[in-house]
Amino acid sequence: MDFHKLKAFVAVVEECNISRAAIRMNMQQPPLTRIIQQLEQELGATLLKRLPRGVEVTEAGKALYQEALTILAHAQAIPKRVQNIAQGLEGQINIGFTNSVGLHSFLPALLRQFREAFAAVSIHLEEDGSNSLIDSIINEKNDIVFLRKPAPIGLGLNSLHILDEPLIVAMPNNHPLAGVNTPIQLLGLEPYDFVLYRRLAGQDLFDNILASCYQAGFSPNIVQEAPRLTSSLNLIAAGIGLSIVPEAIRDFWNKQIVYKTLQADTPCIAPIYAVYRKNLNNVRIQHLLKLLHNIEMIDASIK
Template identity: 85%
Template sequence: MIDIHKLKAFVAVVEESNISRAAVRLNMQQPPLTRIVKSLEDELEAKLLNRLPRGVEATEAGKALYQEALTILAHAQAIPKRVQNISQGIEGQINIGFTNSVGLHSFLPALLRNFREAFSAVSIQLEEDGSSSLIDAVINDKNDIAFLRKPAPIGLGLTSLHVLDEPLIVALPNNHPLASGHHQIHLLDLEPFDFVLYRRLAGQDLFDNILASCYQAGFSPKIIQEAPRLTSSLNLIAAGIGLSIVPESIKDFWNKQIVYKALKADIPCIAPIYAVYKDNASNARLNHILDLLQI
């Protein structure tokens, strides 16, 4: 492995075309510089300089070394700045996880856009998955942060930051008995009807939240079909198979053959969003995300 100081010295000799002038440039004596050039030639087993009456010139091998040395020195010069930038969170990569239903909310693309505008040199890696997998990914440092519909379980060393509360609404086929009019629908009025829900395995937090709201209203929903994704449940609703309770943001994705109604209940029907992460002061990119969340 060639010493970077030797490469710097060789570059100076080539650019000055004179060992004496190169020694002055490097603030050193000529004999040590001559020995450096000789040691490079011995190390590489190649003649690097032709001695001329009034100086030196690089041989073909010397010119090749000169070009490679410029690249290496430029890279070496950039290393401290890059390390500082990564330490300060203005370069590198941030890994962000989210559940399917969170990904449909407008806050997430807005957050990513604001982060990109502020830290354009940081690449963003996104992962959509179930909440359990996302929590495991944060614990194992595969994700820096995850956005879920519930806080992280206690005892895992994770911090949960409440981001927002999103209202839950009713999604009905347009020919449903409750679809007409502009009135709110009381949650208990849904008891006689068939439900289509986002599959619990895929959306455990939202599924459990919806069931809890129904139980608090005094009934257990009659679930006749589950959909693999929240958006795919809309196809089933539009087909008239059943109604569903969904986050309000879903209505921006589908309104054909579906009517959305506000829910009325003694306890507000909401689907919260939490940011789950390890409290790590040295993770500057994560801290930038957290700062944007709290603006």
């Protein structure tokens, strides 16, 4: 339907007078009268009752008036919304992360700061394995993902190192090492049974833990694997074994579990990287990266 006709009709209804509506529309009265007549012909309904000193809107006219207000308001908002989306101020940002990264407090703090700058942007989060997340970046399903390793070379992806999270020991509260008040030597864990986060679900973290054990001089005796990092805590609390976990897990669960600092010749850490496409002209991602370059500020907001 013609927006000009709707604007003219709204003016007539609100002015209750065709002459005043014509002045408001900056047009002559006869053309405005024809517009109203054309609307009535197109809709097959009487929209206005002609009175000696003006007009009165009919029930059909009231319905058209309400619809016209909605349509005109929406039409008026379209240019601004298109501009906002083009400028990255509206729309959606797709963020992926592995299970272990999702437990770190930097992520909600980062999203909170991002939200302050882009309040109208919808944040879609996806948790998955690292290989699937890499594919999601390549296929443009996600805009940025957070992993425990950098992106493979040659895929057209950038990797930004965000932080190194210490690895610690999680053990049942009745474990022989639970009463030790000093940091645990990594090699000192060799005699004990391990529970680990399944490699298929957390390849990067699994490989990182095994690499730390190998560098310390032993291969861990893995008696059971858990489908998720958090579910491994149930097995640890049940006394099935101990595990090496990212430090952030300490704040997630401490019932029947004791956490100990690890010591080794090579620091036991689990890094976190942001992975995104090269040459990405996206103001939202650029803002996220700017925040990540100031990770100290994010840490401060956590505290």
